[in-house]
Amino acid sequence: MHQSQTSFTIPTRGKSLYEFTDQVADWLASTDIATGLLTLFCRHTSASLLINENAAPAVQRDILRWMEMVAPERAGYEHDDEGPDDMPAHIRTLLTGESLQIPVADGRMVLGTWQGIFLAEHRSSAHRRQVVGHLIGE
Template structure:
């Protein structure tokens, strides 16, 4: 059984010259939890005249993550944090503990969830779904300064 597309559209890549932008967001987290970054990224795209293209985001840390997740019900974020804590609890006797009991579990959580995402950009804005947003997820108990490098390529 073949599926038929509901709608198809195309961006004309010949409509403008390809260009690239790079930038960085620096964020101070409050400790373990989801920090929304979608609005800041969309503002950066708008301020720099982005059109249609692709944005790559890279978090420059090993104990935090970047994720695209539910943006409406905060229970989703709480449940995800609970699930990550069950997958990588602090009360295991890890070998690496020089930076505290929360550090090694944070590395495990970052490995499971990732430190980069790519998102299409359409008409200068992230082409996310209705219920999606981009979050920096802090896995450490106390707050840290985190930075995200942004690389846009497009028209």
């Protein structure tokens, strides 16, 4: 059994979904691990990870609109230390999750045809987000 670990830096420009599937695939190809399990972990409480369709931009826009409805700003949250988008960002992260597990076969992620890996930035301002990748396998 072999392991490999890396960190991805994803610069954001505010609330949006940022696909980084290709970065993960490039790193995976450099590991010489053909079969295993990939874990991705977002090191933030106001950004999250998700797998979703990467072909139709309308899907991403609809997801962002849904997040705004589910956890709106200025909804009377007690926690607003960093502004009105602070607590909604935490709720959106809670709903979408901070980690993903993806099987690896033949040296590639076992993703569906239209699936991509996204970092969801839930804050209005720009950030540099860190995602840790860990691969275990043979």
